[in-house]
Structures are given as C-alpha cells and as structure tokens.
Amino acid sequence: MVQKIGVVGTCFSRNFLNSSAYFNPGYKTHYQVSFTQFHSSFIALMTDPFSFQIANYKDIPSEKKPFVKTDFEKSFFQALEKEQPDFLLIDLYTDALKETAFVSDHQAITISPIIEQSQIRNDLPIKKIISQTDWPLFLEYWMDAIERFKEAISPYLREEQLILNCGKLTTRYLDSGGKVQPYKNVSKLEQYNRVWRELDHCFLTVF
Numbered sequence: 001m002v003q004k005i006g007v008v009g010t011c012f013s014r015n016f017l018n019s020s021a022y023f024n025p026g027y028k029t030h031y032q033v034s035f036t037q038f039h040s041s042f043i044a045l046m047t048d049p050f051s052f053q054i055a056n057y058k059d060i061p062s063e064k065k066p067f068v069k070t071d072f073e074k075s076f077f078q079a080l081e082k083e084q085p086d087f088l089l090i091d092l093y094t095d096a097l098k099e100t101a102f103v104s105d106h107q108a109i110t111i112s113p114i115i116e117q118s119q120i121r122n123d124l125p126i127k128k129i130i131s132q133t134d135w136p137l138f139l140e141y142w143m144d145a146i147e148r149f150k151e152a153i154s155p156y157l158r159e160e161q162l163i164l165n166c167g168k169l170t171t172r173y174l175d176s177g178g179k180v181q182p183y184k185n186v187s188k189l190e191q192y193n194r195v196w197r198e199l200d201h202c203f204l205t206v207f
Contacts, residue, residue, distance in 0.1 A: 002029075006083060007036040008045075008076070009091035012167040014038070016089070034083035037076045038067040039112035042092075043100040043130055046145040046152070049074045050107040052124065059118045068120075071110050080156050088157055091165040092203065095142065096196035102128040132195050142199070146206050159207050166200045168193045 007013050015023045017033050037045070050072045054065055070076065080088075099111040103125050111129075115121050132138050153162075171186045183189060 002032050003087060004032050004034045004083065004085040006034045006080065006085035006088045007038075007090075008040065008088060009037075009165065010039055010093040012091045012093050013089045013165045016165075034085040035079040036067075037070055037079070039094050039098070039110055039114065040071045040076070041094050041098060041100045041108075041110045042145040042149055043095075043141050044071060044108040044110045045074065045076055046148050047074065047102075047108040048104075048106045050103055050109055052120075054120065057118055057120050060114060060120065064114050067112070068114055071112065077152060077156070080153070084156070085161075087161050087163055088153075089163045089165055090203075091167050092196060092199045093167060095199050096132070097192055099132075100130045100141075101126045102130065139202070143202060143206075146203060150206055162207060164200060164203055164207075166197075168196055 005017060007017070014033075014036055017024065017027055017031060019025050019027060052072055054060060054068055054072075057065075060068060070079075094110060094112065098113075100108050101111055101124065102108045104127065108130075109115070109124065111121070115124075130138055130141050169189045169192055170183075171189045172180050172182050175181045
C-alpha cells in the first residue's frame with residue numbers, strides 16, 4: 001500500500017522523497033508526496049495570512065515562487081485537510097537557522113534562502129525580526145507556535161502520524177582527492193547544530 005506523505009521542512013526531509021539515483025529512486029513504490037510546506041518556520045506558519053505580490057520578482061525562480069506563496073498565505077492546514085496524508089514528515093532546519101519577520105502584529109513570514117537572495121527582502125514591510133541570536137525571545141515565540149500547532153493539527157493527524165526528522169549540518173567534506181576535510185566555519189556549523197538539537201528536544205516535549 002502506497003503511503004501518502006506530507007512534508008513540513010526542507011531538503012533534509014524532501015530528498016528522502018526524491019526519485020533521482022543519488023537519493024531514493026524507488027520511493028514511489030511505497031510513498032506518494034501529498035504536499036510540501038517548504039522553508040516555513042513554525043512561528044510564521046502559525047500567524048495570519050499575508051498578501052504580497054511576488055509574480056514580478058524575476059530574482060525568485062518560477063519553480064520556487066509557490067514555496068514563498070504558501071509561506072505567505074498560510075495554506076498549510078487547507079492542504080492538510082484536502083490531501084489527508086498518512087504521515088507528516090517534519091524537520092526544523094528552517095527554525096534553527098533562519099529568521100522570522102513580522103510584517104504586522106499578527107502576520108509573519110520566513111526569511112528563507114529564497115527571500116534572502118531576492119530584492120523582495122528589502123521591499124517587505126518588516127516591523128520586527130525574531131532571531132535565534134536573542135534566544136529567550138525566540139524560544140518564547142517558538143514554543144508558543146509549537147503549542148498552537150499541536151492544537152491546530154489534532155483534528156487532522158494523530159501524534160503517531162507525525163515524524164520528526166532530527167537532522168544536522170555536517171562539519172566535514174571529501175576533497176577532490178578523497179580526503180576528509182573540515183569546513184572552515186566549523187564553529188558556526190556546530191552552533192547551528194546545537195540550536196537544532198535544542199529545538200528537536202523542545203518539540204518532543206510538546207508532542
């Protein structure tokens with residue numbers, strides 16, 4: 001039986017459901033991707049919809065505009081209700097590494113890599129940034145969002161249908177000669193991983 005999978009996260013989760021030879025070429029025998037909420041922080045996900053015209057931004061590739069649109073418009077729960085996945089695969093890369101921008105008291109968007117690399121970053125009416133660098137404030141916002149997410153998702157999925165993918169960033173790579181080398185920014189990568197582990201732990205205390 002083919003299982004329907006929804007994804008809230010990034011390539012850390014989505015590439016498990018990638019049929020290229022490098023990843024998982026036979027996955028469609030067992031799984032079907034219902035929908036993907038890509039590069040959305042939980043803080044942003046649990047705020048009100050935000051309307052902003054993105055069609056004319058040529059520095060946002062057309063294939064990535066739907067990801068920005070779903071983050072802005074908060075269509076996650078509509079997709080969940082429509083698609084009714086068997087499981088929801090979640091990773092917290094975006095929550096650990098990316099900032100969330102409030103454009104009003106009740107509307108926020110994720111400063112994803114797509115946004116970071118576009119002029120739209122400068123055009124958005126940002127009122128406040130929630131960043132991991134102010135950890136107490138960030139955690140207050142984030143835990144509130146996770147608590148509300150738990151309540152909001154309960155009509156659609158049981159807890160045992162939620163899969164937390166506890167990923168991390170690698171600090172090493174293979175050079176052209178096949179030798180293992182450390183990245184130059186190891187300390188920064190380790191810092192990101194500490195934040196990620198802490199958020200994974202906090203998520204599991206709620207669910």
